Amino acid sequence: MDTFTDNEFRRRFRLSKNTVQYLYTLIGDGLEPLVTRTGFTLSGLDKILITLRYYASASYNLVTADFYGVSETSVRNIIPVVSDKIAALRERFIRMPTDDLEIDETKRAFFRVAGMPTIIGAIDGTLVKIQEVGGAYNKTMFFCRKQFYAINTQIVCDANAKVLDIVARWPGSIHDETIFLNSLLFERFLNGEFNRQNRQSILLGDGGYSSETFLATPLRETNQQNRTPAEVMYQRAHIATRNVVERFNGQWKKRFPCLWIGMRFRKLETTLDVIVATAVLHNICKITNDIIIPPLSRDEEARYNEAVYEETQIRNAQHPARRAPHTISNLVLKQYFERIAGDN
Template sequence: MMLSDLSSTSSDEHDVEPPRRPARRIRFIRDRENPFELHDDVEFKKRFRLNKTTLMNLVHLIGDATEPRTRRNKSLDARAQILVTLRFYATGGFLELIGDYMHIHKSNICRIIRRVTSQIARLSRQYIKMPNNNQELMATKPGFFQIAGFPRVVGAVDCTHVSIQSPGGPTAELYRNRKGYFSINVQAICDSELKLLHIISRWPGSVHDSTIFNDSPLPVEFRMGRYGSGFLLGDSGYPCKPHLLTPVTVNQMNASQEAYNRAHIATRNTVERFFGVLKRRFPCLKNGLRLKLVTTVKVIVACGVLHNICKEQNDEIEDYFEPIEDEEEDEFVFHEGNNNNPNYAVRNALIATVFAR
């Protein structure tokens, strides 16, 4: 090879450009709209299921715990985070859709929902509680009595299923209910004004309603006399007890038993209406939740807390949306045996006195 060839080769090598690094991605933070100021009162409530006054009360309750430490990168304040969470409760939609509406990335949406939901659920001891003194008991019983003349009722109990995605793992099938989909079986007790008094939201969908009730502290509290001579009303999926009265299910009923059943159904219907109002206000409970189980349980409790806060604020949802019917009726019915069973003593006494025909 000649010298001229070597020099030309060397010059060609120097002419080759080094590989370019990919252009650095420019981070773009979108301007966010403020739904609180963008919508009027009616449109705001349709989108977030709470009015503006109730929202600001909620900000006052949990704002300090959710407020960001700094304002770097246009961080969301407490009110904006609560609005994101309420929007999820009001739709139950995919996180991407909520992010598109609020101009927030999906990953941030997930963290916000988890954070705010935990703070709202922590208010359950303050806003969800059974009547625990004579004054509260005396205030609860007349409301039920005015419905159909049923005395001494301190609450109506029932369960409803909240659909979830398959939790996976070896215990996933425990969450498949009798209708074939995965769910959490939620037990609730409400008063005559549809205020939530007690909630349990941790049981898989395959667990029966009576099992949830028997495992709760309520039977022991009633036997200890914490609620005086009061009792709960439940459907035929529960066994009749002195503290839990169910309808009469014998084939041939007399006039007194029929009168008892009519009053029982009308009075216990409050818990059915409660579930309808709760799922109408927060459609995520009707449409199903696609979150981790620990977050799902907290979302259910948080919705119950918000329902009671709205009741205290006279923030009614029926003015905007019709309540939906809860379709989760239990197919299992406890068959009654000997009418002399001690568990039927309270019910028999009511039939023979209050509902005698």
């Protein structure tokens, strides 16, 4: 680590030296030293750096191996182990607010964004590109409309773009709403786990979701010119508030380019571990105030923008007008925004 300046280190490993040291205190004891065929001993910290270098580049194992001066086989064995160790920290670093104080503070933070009440999280699905799917999996299920393989990953964020919940196991062809309806988080909301003293907690989602009793979606795009002042206020507040999860996607994928360049692992489980591990690292960066995301090169920036554009096109095509009534959306509109509009 001493070989590089702080800026050089961050550009190569996407984290600051202090954050890497903190990560080492969390998982270092579980990473046994490895003696390579050439007699070189890799410490637990070396293993972490090799894994982070992959997250930062998504390069072939041989490229990562040459960067660190070890064999390709060593890299192939190290990345799954370290990724599993980091992903195992998810219960500590990725969790929904549960007690009254946490829930109330989460709602207040969202309200400060654009005046949207009772919001406890912003939900979205994002496509994580993979090179291909091996084994007995049905490859066509992972194939997106833009002709690449992907994992559709469900993310819930708070107002500070911190991950509250993640589901990383569904093929890229599966719709966001299907993932949500089959998630543990859906069951928790259905059971009223986040409601307190008759005060409801709700999620914000885009037009790809039906409006449940606990998930508010945008108003339909029809009759925009005939909207009431309250409807205009609701729509603007919804868009501005839900933008936090879009901001997370940008921060997450720019910090860890492996998420949009495309991962290539023999086992799908390793890919899923990497997705969760990078989300854990994102939250750790929030805790350590490691908020400076190293810039991409000009070529990387162009490729990233192209990847974002392709995903946006896919998502827009997968968001037909919902037939279900906007139950909670209408409730928030009538009980809050109509009153506010009337006061004005």
